Amino acid sequence: MPVFAAISHEDFVAAVATLRDRIAAADWTPDFLIGIGRGGLTPAVYLSHAAGLPMLSVDHSSQVRDFADDALVRLAARTRAGERLLFLDDINDSGRTIAYIRRALATAGAEAGGIRFATLIDNVSSAERVDYAARVIDRRETKDWFVFPWEAVAPAQSLAADAAEVPDRIA
Secondary structure, eight states: OOOOEOOOOOOOOOOHHHHHHHHHHSSOSEEEEEEEETTTTHHHHHHHHHHHHEEEEEEOOOOGGGHHHHHHHHHHHHHHHTTOOOEEEEESSSHHHHHHHHHHHHHHHHOOGGEEEEEEETTTTTTOOOOOEEEEEEETOOOOOEGGGGGGGHHHHHHHHHHHTTTTHHH
């Protein structure tokens, strides 16, 4: 059984504020925040309010083409028109989600300079890098399964099943 590490609402809000400040300090300002569904949607809403930036979303977790791949093609076109997009997810763990989105955007002809990524938690041993993170961990040392406030309502069996899908991250 994995060790569940609950992230309090207070810690979540503090992480959003950290991201807001790091983005504001950068020399790159996004035109839109893009929440990556499902884990990045709530952080994107909060960050949108905190930073005063408009938010869009793409639903990667459901694997429904109309809400993921087709949306990424439309977002790639926006970068060619000069818009800057900041994609936001809850955690960069293995890097698979970020790699998938980067590949899909590149295939659709996105301007690489118009795309950045942010996460609440970044795993330094991930295959992918993010531009902004509120917290950094190393999965070689930290094996906890993080439970964000919006996941706290899920049954323990559901959280355990999610964690069991990626045993290498928690073993």
